[in-house]
Amino acid sequence: MRKASVAIVILAAGKASRMGEGGKHKLLAKFDGVPLVRRSALTALGADAASVIVVTGHRRSEIEAALDGLDLTFIDNPDYASGMASSLIVGFSSGDADSAEGILVMLADMPGVSTTHLDALISAFRNAGGKAVVRAVSQGKPGNPVILPRSLTQAVLRLRGDVGARAIIATSGLPVLDVDVGDAALLDVDTPDEVLAAGGAMN
Structure with a gap:
């Protein structure tokens, strides 16, 4: 039986407003010497997905430079300041996403998510015949990716503003499969302190 194809959309357009003044960008913080956004992209490229799409916006040229040489599709979201919904829309509207049966939405600021986690989500999606929502959870608490x-x-x-997929999942009428990936599902880094606590180094 043919396996349902999955495209990964990495949301890397946000403004990171909680990083404070001083112009530091959390997605360029280094984890094991690698910028966080590149680490996220490498995690995605290692997974069993058909394509990896990165939605850029805020400081787009620096983000693209940090991802140089990787086999990714970049899509710019000029409306990124309006919130996450606009980036989801841009990602879902891309040709790569349109040809896949499932779109795995991944936030670029989650250092704990591994290729093994992504493959577990993709596997659950395929086992459901591509007809279910699959989300990462930690001890039953919904997180990301989905x-x-x-x-x-x-x-x-139809989404607007700074909302993600959660509202859609609640009203989709589709079965929702939870895959426990541990703390990684809930660990995102929004402040310099959180970057450091997660093992990162600010440039």
């Missing part, structure tokens, strides 16, 4: 079946694209395109 996989949305392509049937939810129209609902994504």
Whole structure:
């Protein structure tokens, strides 16, 4: 049986407003010597997905430079300041996402997420025949990443503001499969202190 194809959309457009003054960008913070956004992209490229799309916006040229040489599709979101919904819409509207049966939405600021975690989510999605929402959880608490079946694209395109996929999942009418990936599902880094606590170094 053919396996349902999955495209990964990495959201890397946000403004990181909680990083404070001084112009530091959390996605360029180094983890094991690698900028966080590149680490996230390498994690995604290692997974069993058809393509990896990176949505850029804030400080786009620096983000693209940090991802130089990787086999990614970049999509710029000129409307990134309006919130996460606009980046989801841009990602879902791309040709790569449109041809996949599932779109795995990954936040670029989650250093704990591994390729093994992504493959566990993709595997659960395929086992459900591509007809279920799959989300990473930690001890039952919903987190990220999530996989949305392509049937939810129209609902994504209607999102507005700084909202993610959670509202859609609640009203989708589709089965929701939870995959426990431990603390990684909830660990994102929004402040310099959180970057340091997670093992990162600010440039």
